[in-house]
Amino acid sequence: xxxxxxxxxxxxxxxxxxxxxxxxxxxxxxxxxxxxxxxxxxxxxxxxxxxxxxxxxxxxxxxxxx
Amino acid sequence: xxxxxxxxxxxxxxxxxxxxxxxxxxxxxxxxxxxxxxxxxxxxxxxxxxxxxxxxxxxxxxxxxxxxxxxxxxxxxxxxxxxxxxxxxxxxxxxxxxxxxxxxxxxxxxxxxxxxxxxxxxxxxxxxxxxxxxxxxxxxxxxxxxxxxxxxxxxxxxxxxxxxxxxxxxxxxxxxxxxxxxxxxxxxxxxxxxxxxxxxxxxxxxxxxxxxxxxxxxxxxxxxxxxxxxxxxxxxxxxxxxxxxxxxxxxxxxxxxxxxxxxxxxxxxxxxxxxxxxxxxxxxxxxxxxxxxxxxxxxxxxxxxxxxxxxxxxxxxxxxxxxxxxxxxxxxxxxxxxxxxxxxxxxxxxxxxxxxxxxxxxxxxxxxxxxxxxxxxxxxxxxxxxxxxxxxxxxxxxxxxxxxxxxxxxxxxxxxxxxxxxxxxxxxxxxxxxxxxxxxxxxxxxxxxxxxxxxxxxxxxxxx
Numbered sequence: 001x002x003x004x005x006x007x008x009x010x011x012x013x014x015x016x017x018x019x020x021x022x023x024x025x026x027x028x029x030x031x032x033x034x035x036x037x038x039x040x041x042x043x044x045x046x047x048x049x050x051x052x053x054x055x056x057x058x059x060x061x062x063x064x065x066x
Numbered sequence: 067x068x069x070x071x072x073x074x075x076x077x078x079x080x081x082x083x084x085x086x087x088x089x090x091x092x093x094x095x096x097x098x099x100x101x102x103x104x105x106x107x108x109x110x111x112x113x114x115x116x117x118x119x120x121x122x123x124x125x126x127x128x129x130x131x132x133x134x135x136x137x138x139x140x141x142x143x144x145x146x147x148x149x150x151x152x153x154x155x156x157x158x159x160x161x162x163x164x165x166x167x168x169x170x171x172x173x174x175x176x177x178x179x180x181x182x183x184x185x186x187x188x189x190x191x192x193x194x195x196x197x198x199x200x201x202x203x204x205x206x207x208x209x210x211x212x213x214x215x216x217x218x219x220x221x222x223x224x225x226x227x228x229x230x231x232x233x234x235x236x237x238x239x240x241x242x243x244x245x246x247x248x249x250x251x252x253x254x255x256x257x258x259x260x261x262x263x264x265x266x267x268x269x270x271x272x273x274x275x276x277x278x279x280x281x282x283x284x285x286x287x288x289x290x291x292x293x294x295x296x297x298x299x300x301x302x303x304x305x306x307x308x309x310x311x312x313x314x315x316x317x318x319x320x321x322x323x324x325x326x327x328x329x330x331x332x333x334x335x336x337x338x339x340x341x342x343x344x345x346x347x348x349x350x351x352x353x354x355x356x357x358x359x360x361x362x363x364x365x366x367x368x369x370x371x372x373x374x375x376x377x378x379x380x381x382x383x384x385x386x387x388x389x390x391x392x393x394x395x396x397x398x399x400x401x402x403x404x405x406x407x408x409x410x411x412x413x414x415x416x417x418x419x420x421x422x423x424x425x426x427x428x429x430x431x432x433x434x435x436x437x438x439x440x441x442x443x444x445x446x447x448x449x450x451x452x453x454x455x456x457x458x459x460x461x462x463x464x465x466x467x468x469x470x471x472x473x474x475x476x477x478x479x480x481x482x483x484x485x486x487x488x489x490x491x492x493x494x495x496x497x498x499x500x501x502x503x504x505x506x507x508x509x510x511x512x513x514x515x516x517x518x519x520x521x522x523x524x525x526x527x528x529x530x
Contacts, residue, residue, distance in 0.1 A: 012372075019376050022383045029391055036384045043380065046373050050366055057362050061355060 008049045015042040079166030086164045094161045094175055099128070101154050110135060110150070114172065127171040128160065134175050142179055148291060149182040151257065157181035186291060193296045193321050202303035206327050211308045212276045213347045215340050217246045219270035219307070221263065221280045224251040228283040228314060228333040235337030243344040248273055254282040260295035267301045278305060280322065281312040281333040293320035302326065312336035478509035495520055 018039045021027050027035050073081070099114035102125070112128035130138060142149055149156060160172035197203040222229045229249070236245045252266040253259045263280070270278045280302075282293075292298065293313055299321050302309050308327035312335055313320055323329040330336045474484060485492045485506045492498070498517055506513045 012369075015376060019379055022387075023379065025387065027387070029387070032384050032387060036380060039376070039380050043373055043377050046369070050369055050373070054362070054366050057358075061359055061362075 011042045011045050083164040090162050094159050098157050128174050130174045155185050190294045205303045206309050209308045215276040217275040219273050219275045219278045220247050221250045221266040228281045232333040232337050239341045255289040259292035260298050264298045277308045279310045282314050290320045293322040483508045
């Protein structure tokens with residue numbers, strides 16, 4: 001799994017790189033499973049990060065009231 | 067020795083008065099002078115002076131008779147106390163009077179208003195220039211004003227209309243903002259106003275407040291003089307607190323307004339400014355919050371879209387790649403099958419060819435052998451023919467010769483004959499019986515005979 005210390009930006013950067021490789025057919029069938037697995041992990045990580053950040057932000061904003 | 071010739075004081079005074087009256091001809095002159103002091107009794111008495119380099123260089127009494135006072139009051143209106151006051155420089159139309167009893171004096175008939183206003187303007191310009199020279203003119207204007215001003219040092223005359231206006235506006239604001247006002251009571255017009263304002267300003271600088279507010283109700287133009295005071299403006303300019311003015315005037319503007327951080331026309335306008343600042347701040351805060359929410363939401367949306375696009379690609383792309391690989395493999399497999407079939411067919415054909423040839427081969431082979439044999443035989447025949455023909459011919463010749471020798475005529479010529487029975491040539495006696503008719507042929511002729519006797523014996527040549 002993705003190490004928890006990685007940042008969204010780093011994860012996303014890596015994801016982008018993999019996606020580009022995939023889209024340019026640079027990934028061999030041998031690597032395909034590994035790469036897809038990694039990309040899926042990164043997407044999950046990014047999604048979780050977004051969800052938790054969004055929830056946190058909304059909580060903070062709600063606290064501010066107004 | 068008697069006393070020298072002399073005049074009595076009255077004689078002298080009278081002579082002077084006569085000369086002065088002759089010189090002036092009873093005419094009035096415009097005279098510029100400074101009011102050193104002023105005292106009002108039945109008439110108005112002024113001490114007029116002129117200074118040069120800080121020293122008096124001329125002094126003369128001035129009198130405004132009651133009857134002139136009326137016209138002058140009409141001309142000056144509200145500004146009269148600001149013009150006819152200690153320290154003011156005035157331009158007056160006056161007649162010179164010399165009284166043996168009171169000496170020289172000016173009987174003032176008119177006071178020029180525009181000169182006084184001009185003087186005010188000139189002094190204002192001087193003050194501005196001085197403040198600029200001292201680097202003070204822009205100092206307070208550059209003091210940052212807090213986003214919200216709620217603690218206020220208020221300099222004004224307690225209980226004045228201006229004070230009431232401001233307080234009422236601040237307290238009655240519809241948004242419910244609370245202001246903490248620390249009043250510093252001060253005269254705002256007339257003599258001593260500048261001094262009191264200055265003191266109040268110094269006092270304000272010691273308070274923990276957000277701003278200093280100076281207000282005044284409406285008033286005459288020359289009422290503004292206190293606010294043009296150089297010393298007051300210096301103190302105000304040096305304030306670290308923002309100075310807010312509401313000095314209540316329409317046309318003119320005081321020097322204090324010019325150097326203040328935030329000048330307004332009226333106390334009400336000051337109150338509006340303070341309330342609006344609070345409102346703006348609060349609105350801004352709400353706006354910030356909305357902005358934060360919107361910006362965050364936009365960013366989240368964008369990122370989620372990016373991720374979902376990637377997810378989609380990730381869902382499709384590898385499958386597609388695998389499918390492509392599979393399709394390629396299938397294609398190859400199909401190609402392989404085709405190729406194998408082709409190869410097999412070719413083998414099959416070969417085998418068919420072989421088997422069919424296997425069927426015909428022995429015959430062919432036989433035919434071939436026979437042909438060879440025939441060819442050989444023919445060759446041999448040819449050879450034999452060529453080689454053996456002459457021998458054969460010789461042999462034939464010999465045989466022909468022999469045959470010729472053995473021809474019946476020849477043989478008969480040599481004594482042989484042919485005996486036939488019923489046309490068949492006889493070679494022995496075995497078929498003969500007694501009484502058979504036999505015919506014998508000779509070289510020349512024939513005989514017919516009947517057999518009388520028959521003898522059998524072994525073949526011998528003795529008979530020949």
